[in-house]
Amino acid sequence: MVVVRDSRPEARELVAAARAALGLEELDLLVRDAYVVDVWARDVKRQDVGVKGRVIACVGPCRGRARRVIDADGLFLAPGFIEAHIHVESSFLSPSEFSRQLVTHGTTAAFVDVHEVGNVMGLRGVAALARAFEAVRLKVFLLAPPNVPPSRKVDDQGGASIPYGEVLEAARGLSGIGEVMDLQSLAEGDEEFLSFAAQASTSFTVQ
Known part of the structure; x- marks a missing residue:
């Protein structure tokens, strides 16, 4: 009867995300120029967000290339x-x-x-x-x-x-x-x- 699946990333996924954040691997997705809603800091900043697999690899300046790039053009990007x-x-x-x-x-x-x-x-x-x-x-x-x-x-x-x-x-x-x-x-x-x-x-x- 357990419904919630364990969605925590594995160690290899975290390593890949860290390498992508450093520009050593390609990001899967890069969202550029979005107003990012930071629910912890209670702040909104215009910046980039990079994703590798299931992990958010970087927020702010993201190095390197990405397989897919989305130009948010000032749209808001928030957690679910x-x-x-x-x-x-x-x-x-x-x-x-x-x-x-x-x-x-x-x-x-x-x-x-x-x-x-x-x-x-x-x-x-x-x-x-x-x-x-x-x-x-x-x-x-x-x-x-x-x-x-x-x-x-x-x-x-x-x-x-x-x-x-x-x-x-x-x-x-x-x-x-x-x-x-x-x-x-x-x-x-x-x-x-x-x-x-x-x-x-x-x-x-x-x-």
Whole structure:
């Protein structure tokens, strides 16, 4: 059920990027004269960006040649946006089309809370959605639904039910736990819920 693929470059890729930055190897792509958005420095500067394989090799003056050169002519160049919380089911799009729409508009990663699928199909539905996301270009951080049904105090009329222990187990194979919706159990100080919340908050990313 792990969806996020390890996208860190290998050592040989880093070496090739370093050599390209020094002008010892050819860059794969050079974007010239772009307004580069530096999210760390909170600054925008007009400069070049060189890419070797999957690695940004240089920002600023880039030495040597490139297989492909793009003249940005003052357009903005920014890191991919991150969707911090979304329910893909509410978009009424398949995982592949959902991914295509986000990537096309500059969003390259998303934290996906699959509460609706879990509420109807349980962990079987969560696993199916995870498999569907494995083939997309979007980097997906899938979150286990913590409250299925949304409230333990209310009859959910035949929907799925996921015990807290199974939520914690599922979260170990995903990227964390989604939003807590059972506010009634929280307000009433339900011991089982509070125990689950304590375990979840110390072990996982919880939205």
